[in-house]
Amino acid sequence: MSWSSHDPRRCAFGGATAIALVLASPIAAQTVSRLEADVNAFASPNPFLLPGRKRGALGVEASLRPSIAVRTTDGSRYDLDAVITDRAYSRRYGNFVTGQVNASGEVRRSEYLTIAASAGVARDLAVDLLTSSVEAAADPGSVRMAYRGRLSATVNPDAYTMIRPEIGYERSGFTGTDLLDDTRALDAGLAYARRIDPATRIGVRGGATFSRTRRASDLSTQRLYGTIERQLGDGWTATAELGAERSSSRTEAVLDAPIAQPARTLLSGRADLCRALPGPVLCVRGSLNSEISGLGGLQRRAVAGASFRQRTGRRSVVDLSGEYQRAMIQGDIVPSFDAVRTTARFERTIGSTLTASAQVQYLRRRLIGGERIGAAFGGLQLTYAMDGR
Template sequence: MSYRDLRVERLAVLTALALQTASQGTAQSTSRTAITVDATTEAASNPLLRSGKDNGAVMAELSIMPEYKVTDERGNTLDLDVVATVRSYSRLYPTYVLGSVTAVRGFRQSERLSGTATLGVVRDLPVDLPTTGIDALVAPQSIRTTINGAANLEWRPDSRTTITPAISALRATYGGDTVLRATRSGQAQLAYGRLVAARTTIGVQPLFAISQTAGQPTLERYALVGTVEHGLSSVMRLNFDLGAEYLPAVRDARLQTASRGAATYVVGSLRLCRETLRLDACVAGELGSQVSALDGFQRARSLHT
């Protein structure tokens, strides 16, 4: 859950201008280009979690978001998305230039085999993340630059079974005078799902993750989670995960002692979504460990929409 002051009152005015063109490349392939301009103003009592009193300010933000998508005759896709944002405050805080570049390649070999590969660069503030963690509390005004990549395959050996191996990697660095350090992390998981009723799928998901923060020993994380996905109606869907994670003991190579003992924790999540042609809305809660640039894996609880 966000650590923002609960007394924060926001006044937001959102305007959007979308320019979209679509072209037919051949009889079998299509491409689409769009540009969205988004202007937002917001008033908050403490937008960047400063200590002390009288930290209120009005924020003005302008974002330009071009995107390009092409689909070939076999259903393979390529998505390119760019976000360029300038954010200014009426007082106390500097002007930030933020944004991202993301490329997603999707392929479809057949009805039974498909996959995606993603590569992206993001420049943001930790305090803007949906689940505000310890990094945002320690250095809320530091700019974070991340390079991330991910790939997954989805295999359907029969009409009721789905097997999805996935890998991902991330490198994060922080600008400014901050105690946060460069961090690298990676994750591998294998998800198995089985349709047991018309609207219900159950499964299991083993996971392995590794994290290394500059000046700190390498950390490992193992997890095993059971999953349930149930359609409450034609537009309402519920996802529930519950399991356990194990963090092995960490040894300090310089002192030859254990700097952190082994630990086992409960992990889980609950997500309720309403999906229609005009609007997708979700409420989600999570309990588990997330990568931190301060001290490796940190336990985190979150509730967000």
């Protein structure tokens, strides 16, 4: 059996091997493995949110999720997990195989220094990424192949101060679409934070991203934020960043229409308000930032979301979530894209290894011409999980 240089298995294996070699430690370790297998049946009147009539279909998918976690006595950790999914539709859309492999590690060299690294490769249906990727809203019938890697070091010179340099790389490619282009981005950043009281930490975070697509000249974006994190009591935590991003001048060819874009400085930031266990888990979040687009230029992306998780019994859990994104291509060559996803899920554990769940979901996206298309989804899932050591 041979692997090509672009085979995701080879990339994932190489990433996992590199992390193991860089982060390996002779300290005694505890290893926990887990295997999950699930079958999901679902139905939707328009599963890919495409224009036209008679788009409905039934679907069934089967997934396998192995994982292994290693924890050492010095506080280091190593994780490797994967998922492979085979999805088939009853009509029109055919069969899709998707999946991902992720490897990560975190080593505590001392109480002052922690080194972390991660690598991953994923093959996704764009419609599954509807509110986390603008490309998904532009063409949800496409398939995305994504590669990523990140390396960081956390330095704690004293009990109150944190300094973290990091560098990362991402590459995405698309198949099944003539609308989207491949994207590449190299990111470097430096963060500083200091605890000013038992509940509050403030700091500053800066960095630069260097991006390119086939349709746009190379571009860079620099950013600088002030940050704050505060424990509010009763399990609540608030986190916020506020600052500015400056993009370089460049030539874009969005939808193959060339246009010169000047350098710009724009307000950016994010905010999160979350409540952790015990009790209901609740999180509200929002962000505004710039990022490279598969349409061929830089875009402004606004995101808002909320999630709620409540245990309704010893074996039952209710999950509710809603997400909204809007992306505006700079230069107004095309109208803004937006997408909505709302989900309600009920989950019940049966015995020690089996979980049954029911899920209802609504998705909506805006087409290039301005029309909005939405569809509901409903499905049942059965999951088998087995832990080992």
